[in-house]
Amino acid sequence: MSAEYTQEFVDVDGARLGVQVYPEPDGPPGAPVVVIWPAMGVRARYYRPFAAALRDAGLAVIVIDLRGTGASTPTPARTCRYGYAELAADVRVVLDALKPRLDGRVRMLLGHSLGGQVAVLHQALHDAEAVDGLALVAVGLPWWRRYPGLHGWRVLASTQGIAAATRLLGVWPGWGFGGRQARGVIRDWAHTARTGRFPALDGVDAEAAVRLVRTPILAVSVDDDQYTPHETLDHLCAKLTAAPVTRHRYPVAEAGAPLDHFTWVRAATPLAARIAEFAAALPRR
Template sequence: MNGDSEYAQEFVDVDGGRLGVQVYPEPEGPAGAPVVVIWPAMGVRARYYRPFAAALRAAGLAVIVADLRGTGASTPAPSRADRHGYAELAGDVGTVLAALKSRLDGRTALLLGHSLGGQATVLHLALHGDTTVDGLALVAVGIPHWRSYPGVRGLALLAYTQGIAATTALLGIWPGWGFGGRQARGVIRDWAYTARSGRFPNLDGTDTEAAVRAVRTPVLAVSVDDDQYTPHPSMDHLCAKLTAAPVTRERYTVAQAGAALDHFTWVRAATALARRIARFASDLPPR
């Protein structure tokens, strides 16, 4: 057990490396509480979500947080030899769920994605049709399509995202200069494509957009006030792709949080949000 953070650090082997997985103690109350598996934003370590994990546990949910490939406790760190992209991130979700099978069997299982982690969870469900997942919560997630941003801001976003993509292609890696942490070229390539086109790229020969339209897992989609990276319209753009899924679309406001919010700081003011997610989990139909 990690004494500082009150979680057990575990690892799951994948593609010659390993994914860090933080398992928090069971919440107080009856055994068999719903389990939430959190997937972080680009470049954000799993340990950043400790306040959110505490709020979720207080709301009666068991919590597990995975580090994205190449971030935090996950190894190896991205290098020029590493070309993984969205297909691998989506596959990692399934790899971790398979490793957690004994903990999830007989319990409500909820994926929760933040930003890039949310895209990875959607793509996992789309590409792999996971029937072990009962629900999906998306918080501060979106398709950062430049046309979803008003006026000059949209044009600036297009230039910014494609500039990062061009730099990454030249260097063979994104060094993390002021955005997103160190990232493999494939992640930046696929992310920049979504910003340019408003679509997910085809992955492993699959029409990903069609696969996303076929997802039927219930979704709670929550955008956050004053989110500088994925404002409300970018979440709407993503939700519009989930045509077969029952989607509950909500906003997390400054008034609800009782604190200032943005793309990252909602994690530290998530008591009300955690309770909403717990209600969503309890209302999910039996698998």
């Protein structure tokens, strides 16, 4: 059974970010800390089974609700203009708020889907030295050309259709995909699907900045991922030319259960052990 967490909050630019802090793992104090950034529209509490597996593997775990999701505010509306730039800056603010808990400890960002893109952009655009390692799980740039055959054309049509509807409505209502989202988030996400590139953020060439990231990365794609298949993570990893990347495909045989973009969270005990091994190899502060 998963351990209960303590709900905390961090204020940033008029928003309030929900922060779920799990009990420290058994064992010596000062265990590496993993800060999880979820997928688009996925609440932090969804990751409770994964948090339990990580704790059992000896890692301290903190899970964040992305801005506008779960316990975090604001509820996306026509007045919300935030996008990838603000989500990446939120990582910096949360790490600053957690600093007393993180000082002297190995600390990792672990991103799932959109959360993985956000973690990479934080390392590219903000204080990369605040983090010792990145774990990217079921992450990828959903560039339509990296999907096979007609599926790629369907991805292009659906992502750009969602973007068009969001421009018209001023907000994405969450009709069948991604939960309710601010138009800036959908705009930037749709750009990655259309072009295979990160958009410029606050006047910064994010593509060039990503190429300079040097943080060690564990990049894990999962079998039968309907949204970010193996090829989309390969595409993202190809941008990380300066970073040491450990690439792993998480198969059904290793998980011991069916997998997809979301259900890996409930079959992640072997993956948690792999992440703990990666964390143990990172240089200690």
